[in-house]
Amino acid sequence: MRVLFYNWVSPFDPEGRGGGVAAYERALVPALSGAGIEAGWLNSGLAQDLRPGPPRWERCAPGQFRLVNARPFAPSHLSFGDPEQISHPPTEAAFAAFLRATGPWDVIHFNNLEGLPARALQIARAHGARLVVMLHNYYPLCPQVNLWFQERESCASDQGGAACGSCLAHPPAPRRRLSLALATALLERGGPGGLRLYRRGTGLWRALRARRSRPGPGGLAALPASAPPALQGRRALMIRLLNENADAILCVSERVRKLSEGFGLRGDLLKTCRIGTPEAARPPAPPRPLLDASGRLTLAYVGYMRRDKGFFFLLDALEQLPADLAARVSLVLAARLSDPALRPRLQALRARLAGLSWANGYQREDLDRILAPAGLGVVPVLWEDNLPQVALEMHLRGLALLTSDRGGAQEPGNCPALVFPAGDIAAFHSRLRAVLQGQITRADYGQGGAAPADMPSHLRVLMQHWQPAEKQPEVALASGGLKAKTPPLP
Template identity: 40%
Template structure:
């Protein structure tokens, strides 16, 4: 098959973007290419030129044999999607971008499959190209809620779960991040060209040159590709802020339902939410992603029967990922449990204040280790010293990559009841109501006092897939749609 895989974040690039979706796609690309399929990997909305504004596709050298990598530079739709709050209607209707993808499909096709992983960096009306390429099947995988939410995570103002958008009014007030900035785009430019890993003198020179070029362009009155519009327009007419988000949600759902051969969700939890918002149930199905960490034949190693329970938190120190909840919980730890738990945090540090607060609480723990992220090849050694993983999203996380990593490396997980990680926990004894610190400690104390729970965790079936199993399932879907 000739397969086009789309995601906003460049795959196999010197930069690491896209979170768990990026890790998943790297594995999928490798598996499909190794199976003899022609794989085209396309990104858009990430790369921008310092000297020009014309959108163009450019081929980039990749790391997977048999795959070809293309980036749309200077896309009219900036990614990730929260950067399009000032121009939400362009995220659904952008004729300029549709024309570019039409030309790409003609030039490099015919494709059997166009498989979009999140509609970010492109506009939803790109899906309408299905009518012009009837032999090509268009599929969408939802790794988040971008179909109905401009921020993609139904997490309002980076503070709370969103349950109502009030016909677009709450969406308009949701944006905390603003439009893309010149420093952000310089950082991306330097990173995608590998200059952030160069000698500091070279890196700093690149930054200075980019700043100087953009300063000149702005002094000449030039609008840059990532600049928001001066007024909100949709198809040539002015539109109010709330109406823009109402239109954006309605139109996105219409385009997905009318043009996709199948719409996949990475967990039952994600599918349930999207169906409630209007996704066509005839198109919808759940497809759990694959991972290189899963080995069906590997039995989990026994955990120590005594001593402090060794906990771990992986991923990001962000509020939506539950890091603040974890710090609150440590602060509220019952006195009787002090010293009963050690904690390893291996997460990209973005909230330094929360990390500092956790460090001040270290005397409540038997041990505290904090590191700024981790590499995939470090996971087996890192998790060999962990008894229980903590997966604590406060948003409805579609299927946290860290939950998969824990379980596939023989580590049971304690999780919140928001998101697909519940399906990997599988046992109600390892699930607690999000934001309920009391229930968090009730579950942990039970596990600490009854270590056999850690072995009982493995008696239930879980929806885990190897990369090969997942690719085989996808190819079946490709052929059936």
């Protein structure tokens, strides 16, 4: 079987761009090889020539390909509101030429649509391969990819694109093509070292630009009220192209499946297919008690100091925690400082709680040590986070998870008692009080939950979706409670 994977960035990118999707693709490589599957990896939307030219495809390494000079730019923020997100005939022609030259492919598996015009789905369909799209984010539904309006609230409706037109606090920078072209040239001629210097310089420029345009006390800076024409009906067009061309649309959590169907994607195409992780193959970690021997609770927050991730909600909630609860609650924090102004806040919170330990950034290999004191992980996301990697990392270490009701983080534990309405401080406090009073115990967590699969098991599920319906084999996966399905991470 020959399977072509598409993402806007290569999983072998020397800069390590692409976040969780690229890491997922890298983890999939050994499983694909072990199953005898010939995999190809295509990326688009990043590589640009210094001198503008027509889009073309090129081979980067055995089995690795890219489109150069393609539109739209990637990631999505760089092409926000651009009509090329729907159609760009020169890029579509280059994609078709690539498929003719490297095919036939049995399956074309899109781990993303960023960096390609959505009409590339029609070209992939015409190639004759089985067409599978996996929703790691909400790009077809949201040009910001995360259904997060004006950096402050979850977005339930794009209002036909009008809401999108006033969404961004900071519009895409000018000269995007030139910026990408310089980055491409520096990487090819100077290697990652020269490119890192360039990134630091442009990062500083962006930070200064953002600070100058930072909203004042009254709220967000004034934004254009009218939507660019490309945003009018963008979601409806994306949904139509997916519904008409995809053979299967895979959702990385059940929450994503339900949301996608609600937005109009065909229910018969949508299938829940949670990503696998190599760490799930390790011996099971014992479930950790929620409270320590003295009856105290240690919470753990891992990830980013960002509003959409719920970090500032968590700070607000812990600062407002009643004194009798605060005296019995500690916090383990693993997140890089995003703003020096937060440091005094964290120092004040340390004095208020029973304890606070902070890792200012972390590597995955540090997590065992960092999370050793914790009894309950917290994933308080305010946006519909598809399936947060940090939730899997804590779950696989034997921690129960206290989560908001948004996104897929609640699914590994399947414990409604440890789920609270997103952004509801009073409900968050009530869950903590119930844990401290013994009304919620470790035994309540994980019964029938969706524990992560290892990569070979995940690949077997993928192969079901890669086969036409009449050929799909039955794949038996292990089931059961948390004790049998909570292997540790290294």
